[in-house]
Amino acid sequence: MSVQEINKHAVLPPIISGSDKEFLERMQRYIITETERVCCNEEGPADEYYIIYRNVFDKVIEYVTAYKSILTSIKKEYDTFIETIKKGQRTAFYLHGKLKVLAGEPTALVYHKKRIAQLQAKMGLIENNSSKIQLQINEMKQVRAKYDTKEEQYCTFCKDPLKPIPGMTLQESVNLDALTKYLKHLEDKQGIVEELLEEDPSKAKEAEILLYFIERFNELISLGEYEKAVYFAVNGPRRILQNIGTVNKFKAVGKIRGKPSPLLLFFEAIFSISHAFRHPVDAVLTLEGIKCGLSEKRLDLVINWVTQERLTFSEEAGDVIFDYGEQDTYNKAKCLALAQIIYSECGLHKKALLCLCKQGQIHGAMEYIQQFKDFTSDDLMQLIKSCPNIELIQCLTKEWNGKPPYLSFGLAVLHLFSVDMKKVGIKLLQEISKGGKDAVEHLLINDPFCSLEKWQEVANICLQNGFDQLSNDIMSVLRSQAGVTEISEEDDTVNLMQHVFW
Secondary structure (H helix, E strand, C coil), rough: CHHHHHHHHCCCCCCCCCCHHHHHHHHHHHHHHHHHHCECCCCCCCCHHHHHHHHHHHHHHCCCCCCCHHHHHHHHHHHHHHHHHHHHHHHHHHHHHHHHHHHHHHHHHHHHHHHHHHHHHHHHHHHHHHHHHHHHHHHHHHHHHHHHHHHHHCCCCCCCCCCCCCCCHHHCCCHHHHHHHHHHHHHHHHHHHHHHHCCCHHHHHHHHHHHHHHHHHHHHHCCHHHHHHHHCCCCCCCCCCCCCCHHHHHHHHHHCCCCCCCCHHHHHHHHHHHHHHHHCEEEEEEEEEHHHHCCCCCHHHHHHHHHHCEECCCCCHCCCCCHHHHHHHHHHHHHHHHHHHHHHCCCCCHHHHHHHHHHHHHHHHHHHHHHCCCCCHHHHHHHHHHHHCCCHHHHCCCCCCCCCCCCCCCHHHHHHCCCCCHHHHHHHHHHHCCHHHHHHHHHHHCHHHHHHHHHHHHHHHHHHCHHHHHHHHHHHHHHHHHCCCCCCCCCCCEEHHHCCCC
């Protein structure tokens, strides 16, 4: 084929094809859309403008096939150039800021020197004022020391007649009945002084000091200075203010928002000094203190008071803690342990035993029963009613440490069914039925308390509640005993152990 023929058949592709044109138009639309979206143009912001064209460059490189490597190299140089420009801008910005700081240094130095002078002048004034105040404080201390010395020497507790009467409101101060009642109260306290004077005239000074503490305490309460009032109540001579009257005054104050309860502060103080000075707090204050601590949700304080301090326990105190534990299930175990301590100290062994059982300390409870031998069968029946624990009932109805059972198994079952505790009774029957006939025979032979008639009732209960085999085992053991026959309803005096003597 000749060159002319080749040229005749050869067709050169157009410089821009239709798809290329469509691609370029799409790129142009992309540039317009993106610049409008980020609100930028050729003048800026430069970062967004650069990112848009970099993305277009990437799309062009991805689209073309013939010059991909050349365009990639151009793109790399373009990125390097842009990065160099950005770095130069950052350097220029940094240098501009540094230049600005250097230019402002003389001004800042002048300002700081001026501020130093101002502060030094203010410090001088403060120091002068402090010196004057310190001189006044020293003078007041000297005057107070002289006053205290005179007061101690002469015991003159004169009152300003213009001040309100301590312990009385303004309305009460102008009310004749209230004034008469308050006068009688004062006369009763003067009676204390007279008694002391009759016993020993030298006690007059002590009596006046007692009155001073009482009146000062009432004054502090009326002024709302409760923390100082607590201090006076706790440190008064002869513990004159450590009584239920003081407790009632603090109760009347109630709770103060943002501050600790004055009543709680009072009990914290008297319980702590009772431990330090070995003076036990009486039973009434002990009870009130425990109630206060629990009402303030301070079980931690009550635990400390009961276990560490010198208090006078009572049944009521134990009951308060026990009842609190019934309401606060999270702290129930702690409350039971505290109540047990109090009941034991008071010799209330039934309640102490109940606390042990409710804590699940069954072996400890059995040791407690063995230690204190004054528990009757009625006491123990009441115990299993209050704490229907299967393990407890089993321990009470079998030998313990070589000693015979404390309770009859048969009577215990009958008791449970008679007091509406059928579920517990059924659980007990389930446990004994697991042992088979041998376990039943062992129970009957070693039970000196339950009569044949009662055992027949137990067998009937077993039959009624689906324990047919257990019922048959009981009746079989009853019939197998030598000399034992069926018991008629008229004969209720026969005991299971009578066969031993026949």
